[in-house]
């Protein structure tokens with residue numbers, strides 16, 4: 001797919017389609033916006049009404065144009081439109097599954113690991129993903145990071161020399177203006193002990209027009225800058241998204257993808273393989289394959305842990321190691337990330353260990369003391 005205007009948006013002038021502010025201002029937010037363009041099923045209509053207060057709906061025309069017409073189970077649609085599953089509650093679900101609020105040491109600054117912090121700078125995203133783990137605050141203007149709290153967060157980071165790595169997140173930091181983003185990144189870069197800056201953004205997926213030459217100039221001035229994005233499905237892998245990734249890579253950003261394994265969206269090894277091959281072609285390394293968290297209202301998206309193991313097992317041998325992400329569970333209660341790997345050992349006799357490889361072959365390896 002090219003990612004250009006088509007379907008209900010085929011009359012939109014290309015220059016308008018390319019304007020990220022136009023895309024932001026024309027986001028589909030209310031049922032009528034969807035009825036008039038991509039339509040709504042009965043179930044979606046009911047889920048829309050029931051979820052409005054809990055988690056907003058917002059979809060850029062670009063992302064909505066990736067919906068597969070006539071497919072109520074389209075994987076793009078499922079990520080963007082409310083579903084009945086969100087209304088089903090389970091006793092094990094958690095409002096803040098990673099305990100980020102309890103680990104908040106200053107406004108917006110969550111410190112869970114010895115040398116790195118998460119810095120929440122906005123509640124806004126072009127598309128509110130139905131599987132978002134921060135549903136408790138993302139999309140809620142009440143959680144918006146005001147300028148004085150961002151300033152306080154930066155001051156805290158400046159005062160803690162153990163912090164070497166800052167992940168600027170939200171919400172989506174690219175929802176901020178170039179000027180605001182340049183100021184935040186510049187302030188952080190000026191702190192001697194901050195060695196690594198990272199941005200978590202889904203804009204290359206949901207609003208690739210946001211990656212403008214002006215933005216890229218801002219990012220080019222920050223070193224080193226890692227950009228983590230979030231492609232989940234081949235329909236998101238458009239020519240327009242590829243251009244955004246290549247602009248970021250040309251600006252010297254180190255790109256990584258954090259995919260979330262979602263039932264009915266990408267819980268199929270070939271789907272993940274297709275996305276990962278495309279990502280490598282565009283200089284974005286598959287970094288994590290996340291098990292969906294135990295967040296409220298997303299259990300219908302979750303897959304068994306065994307599915308994630310099957311996916312990485314399938315990838316091994318079919319794509320270079322660069323394309324095999326870590327399959328990760330972010331433990332509830334702030335336990336942090338652990339990596340799960342398939343078991344390749346078949347048997348062991350003395351120093352002889354029989355392993356299987358990713359495509360089923362068996363090979364004997366002689367270990368040493």
Ligand code: SF4
Nearest residue numbers: 125128129132171202
């Ligand atoms: S872009 Fe990220 S922060 Fe925003 S809704 Fe999606 S998953 Fe949540």
